[in-house]
Amino acid sequence: MTGRIRAHGRRGHETxxxxxxxxxxxxxxxxLRFLLARRRxxxxxxxxxxxxxxxxxxxxYGPARALDEGFLRGRADVGLIWLAVTGLGVLVGAWGTxxxxxxxxxxxxxxxxxxxxxxxxxxxxxxxxxxLSGLTQQVEIARDTFAGLVMVSRSFVFTAAGALAGLFxxxxxxxxxxxxxxxxxxxxxAATLRPLARxxxxxxxxxEALAGELGAVCPGLRDITxxxxxxxxxxxxxxxxxxxxxxxxxxxxxxxxxxxxLAIGGQLPIVLLLAAAPWLLARGVTTGALVGALAYVTQxxxxxxxxxxxxxxxxxxxxxxxxxxxxxxxxxxxTGQPGPGLPAPEPTEGTPPAFSLTSATFxxxxxxxxxxxxxxxxxxxxxxLAVVGPSGAGKSTLTALVAGLLAPDQGTITVGGHTVPGxxxxxxxxxxxxxxxxxxxxxxxxxxxxxxxxxxxxxLLAAAEAVGLAPLAExxxxxxxxxxxxxxxxxxxxxxxxxxxxxSYAPLALLDEATCHLDPETEERAERAFAARPGGTLVVVAHxxxxxxxxxxxxxxxxxxxxxxxxxxxxxxxALYRDxxxxxxxxxxxxxxxxxxxxxxxxxxxxxxxxxxxxxGRHVVAHGxxxxxxxxxxxxDGGSLGREG
Ligand SMILES: Nc1ncnc2c1ncn2[C@@H]1O[C@H](COP(=O)(O)OP(=O)(O)OP(=O)(O)O)[C@@H](O)[C@H]1O
Numbered sequence: 001m002t003g004r005i006r007a008h009g010r011r012g013h014e015t016x017x018x019x020x021x022x023x024x025x026x027x028x029x030x031x032l033r034f035l036l037a038r039r040r041x042x043x044x045x046x047x048x049x050x051x052x053x054x055x056x057x058x059x060x061y062g063p064a065r066a067l068d069e070g071f072l073r074g075r076a077d078v079g080l081i082w083l084a085v086t087g088l089g090v091l092v093g094a095w096g097t098x099x100x101x102x103x104x105x106x107x108x109x110x111x112x113x114x115x116x117x118x119x120x121x122x123x124x125x126x127x128x129x130x131x132l133s134g135l136t137q138q139v140e141i142a143r144d145t146f147a148g149l150v151m152v153s154r155s156f157v158f159t160a161a162g163a164l165a166g167l168f169x170x171x172x173x174x175x176x177x178x179x180x181x182x183x184x185x186x187x188x189x190a191a192t193l194r195p196l197a198r199x200x201x202x203x204x205x206x207x208e209a210l211a212g213e214l215g216a217v218c219p220g221l222r223d224i225t226x227x228x229x230x231x232x233x234x235x236x237x238x239x240x241x242x243x244x245x246x247x248x249x250x251x252x253x254x255x256x257x258x259x260x261x262l263a264i265g266g267q268l269p270i271v272l273l274l275a276a277a278p279w280l281l282a283r284g285v286t287t288g289a290l291v292g293a294l295a296y297v298t299q300x301x302x303x304x305x306x307x308x309x310x311x312x313x314x315x316x317x318x319x320x321x322x323x324x325x326x327x328x329x330x331x332x333x334x335t336g337q338p339g340p341g342l343p344a345p346e347p348t349e350g351t352p353p354a355f356s357l358t359s360a361t362f363x364x365x366x367x368x369x370x371x372x373x374x375x376x377x378x379x380x381x382x383x384x385l386a387v388v389g390p391s392g393a394g395k396s397t398l399t400a401l402v403a404g405l406l407a408p409d410q411g412t413i414t415v416g417g418h419t420v421p422g423x424x425x426x427x428x429x430x431x432x433x434x435x436x437x438x439x440x441x442x443x444x445x446x447x448x449x450x451x452x453x454x455x456x457x458x459x460l461l462a463a464a465e466a467v468g469l470a471p472l473a474e475x476x477x478x479x480x481x482x483x484x485x486x487x488x489x490x491x492x493x494x495x496x497x498x499x500x501x502x503x504s505y506a507p508l509a510l511l512d513e514a515t516c517h518l519d520p521e522t523e524e525r526a527e528r529a530f531a532a533r534p535g536g537t538l539v540v541v542a543h544x545x546x547x548x549x550x551x552x553x554x555x556x557x558x559x560x561x562x563x564x565x566x567x568x569x570x571x572x573x574x575a576l577y578r579d580x581x582x583x584x585x586x587x588x589x590x591x592x593x594x595x596x597x598x599x600x601x602x603x604x605x606x607x608x609x610x611x612x613x614x615x616x617g618r619h620v621v622a623h624g625x626x627x628x629x630x631x632x633x634x635x636x637d638g639g640s641l642g643r644e645g
Contacts, residue, residue, distance in 0.1 A: 055093020185265015
């Protein structure tokens with residue numbers, strides 16, 4: 001078979017409650033306790049930050065003095081000395097900032113260590129390696145974000161202190177011009193902080209939910225199409241896109257206020273200083289002081305405020321979300337709601353064939369040799385067909401055409417009387433590929449995924465029993481047990497996928513080597529269960545002779561030539577089929593005296609065949625080891641093949 005996708009994705013359905021977006025009263029108190037326990041580090045941080053205050057002070061004061069006492073009085077040497085003092089101040093400030101980083105590390109690393117310790121001990125206790133790796137990643141986010149927050153908020157406080165002190169030292173009237181808009185901007189920002197943080201959180205949760213959804217969906221696109229779940233997946237993903245869009249809009253509305261606070265607190269003072277220049281000069285404010293004030297606003301206050309607004313506005317809420325999750329050891333695991341699945345097929349007048357190909361031709365490229373050419377094949381509802389052929393003969397291509405994954409270049413295909421491709425046809429078939437799609441949710445959610453309705457527990461258990469999943473279900477801990485796809489063997493995943501398909505309303509089941517990892521007995525049980533679905537049709541791309549024997553009809557594919565008939569008939573008529581049967585591992589030979597199937601032709605005359613059956617236009621009554629089909633119409637015959645090789 002061609003490669004198939006195994007998606008281990010999970011369907012995250014995070015709600016604010018689950019995600020910890022509601023207030024967690026313990027968190028601020030714990031944060032305060034953490035800081036108080038590190039008073040010495042905090043003191044060191046303050047001490048080094050004071051150097052930054054001094055640097056800020058000099059950024060405005062130095063140039064002001066250089067102008068007023070130096071350059072404007074024709075004393076360039078004095079001006080240069082003041083500029084040199086300013087430069088020295090900047091150097092000392094930079095040295096202080098480097099020490100600040102070390103102090104911040106001393107504050108942040110213990111937080112990280114403590115969080116890692118908690119996360120790891122929880123992971124060791126629960127043995128939940130997947131959640132452990134997710135949580136440690138969140139710890140790193142928390143560490144980086146916390147460090148960023150400490151830096152920007154500290155920087156704003158000490159820069160603002162230095163700038164305000166400088167303005168006062170230069171000329172107190174300058175404070176009257178710069179102070180009120182700065183205070184108004186900071187007040188507006190403070191007022192928007194909480195609502196903005198809530199919206200930021202909502203956005204983050206919506207963003208993660210969408211990313212989780214896409215992470216789960218994208219690797220399984222082929223399987224989703226194969227199982228006809230496109231509409232459901234599109235609806236689920238669409239909801240998440242909408243949720244993120246709504247969250248982004250709400251965030252943007254509040255973001256406008258954030259920009260306004262920056263404009264009022266950081267940019268308005270520049271305009272006011274320029275506009276009030278005559279008034280200030282008239283009150284004895286010197287030119288140098290005016291230039292110094294402009295330097296404070298443009299070089300210190302505005303950048304510090306901008307960092308605060310962006311840093312606290314974005315990182316603050318991110319940190320809150322992450323810390324809450326870590327505090328609750330909650331990574332937002334999914335609730336994994338079962339999807340609406342496939343709609344029940346519309347009841348139709350009469351019973352259309354399970355599928356029908358009319359002059360179907362398909363090639364993978366315009367210049368390629370067709371894999372399927374001019375094929376007419378009609379399979380009555382309720383049949384059991386095995387598709388066999390050497391590797392590369394086109395078996396998967398045929399199932400993909402019937403499933404609507406590929407479109408024929410010529411001819412038409414219908415499933416359940418509905419044209420392929422189309423939603424009705426998609427709802428009438430389920431394709432189970434070789435690589436089974438199992439997702440990280442409960443077993444019940446995995447099994448009921450293709451059902452639009454709530455599936456009673458008894459039905460799930462009955463399906464598990466029929467397909468052969470029951471022992472695994474018991475071992476996993478029942479229907480409510482969480483399934484870790486990576487912890488299942490390939491065969492176990494196939495059993496889960498088969499049971500899911502068994503429970504779906506799609507009457508046509510296409511098993512594209514979907515049982516290749518099962519042992520022969522389990523494979524037989526699963527195939528028989530599918531064949532016995534009332535009104536169900538089973539198409540199996542067979543990889544064992546036993547599969548072909550069990551099926552009422554066999555389609556032999558070999559490039560562009562095909563042969564169609566019962567097992568015995570094909571043994572007589574198809575050299576390729578004889579070769580294939582010979583090359584398959586021989587099972588214990590059946591005694592010819594023990595008929596596997598008895599055939600009753602259309603006139604009610606019984607005929608006896610060996611393993612398998614033969615002949616068009618016959619009804620089949622099964623008994624004996626191969627004939628344990630239970631459902632009426634299980635091996636109903638009547639398939640027709642327009643083109644035989
Ligand atoms: N996506 C593709 N693009 C181009 N050629 C393809 C593609 N998929 C299959 N083919 C070719 O089409 C032919 C039929 O492939 P297909 O997978 O249907 O065969 P198969 O009978 O299912 O083989 P197997 O038993 O090995 O899985 C092969 O020659 C294969 O190389």
